[in-house]
């Protein structure tokens with residue numbers, strides 16, 4: 705299966721992609737995670753992406769397309785799920801073109817739908833462990849000891865782009881540049897809307913139902 709998970713930042717794409725990838729043995733490719741790794745490693749690519757990410761803007765298409773087409777080529781035969789990519793219509797068009805070179809296309813796009821106010825609250829309250837990557841929330845997923853990771857006791861940090869100002873900018877960027885992808889995929893593929901304002905396991909169940917139906921239709 706070749707899948708894309710669309711949705712505003714904070715809609716829960718990362719969490720759902722992990723489950724979907726495990727269930728269907730797909731390669732989970734998160735453009736945000738790849739960029740953060742490049743930054744942490746201090747690579748040329750990471751340095752180029754830094755200022756865009758810190759302000760909540762999108763990294764230019766050229767950089768992203770090169771990075772993601774390289775990553776997609778490494779996907780196993782079972783396929784992949786893309787998380788955070790494509791994020792502009794141009795990226796989507798280029799992705800379709802690069803798949804078409806090998807007579808391939810996306811099987812489905814899942815669109816996580818959620819209100820801006822809910823995602824803003826989710827993101828600004830998010831805290832993570834710089835050592836093991838565990839994610840917490842100041843209201844609804846608290847660590848046992850305030851501010852410290854349950855796994856290794858490290859001091860929890862807020863992602864620099866989860867501050868209220870940057871979150872507002874990321875949401876604006878999403879509506880201006882990424883939301884038009886919903887219409888693009890309505891005209892060029894199979895897109896399913898999923899209500900993401902629910903507990904993660906309920907959202908997961910809705911997604912699995914749609915993907916299982918799709919797999920049955922294609923069998």
Ligand code: AMP
Nearest residue numbers: 735736756757761762763768788789791
């Ligand atoms: P994420 O973790 O997916 O929210 O991504 C974090 C940041 O990385 C975004 O706010 C953008 O600055 C950048 N980024 C991730 N994916 C893309 C993409 N497909 N196109 C442009 N910028 C991206």
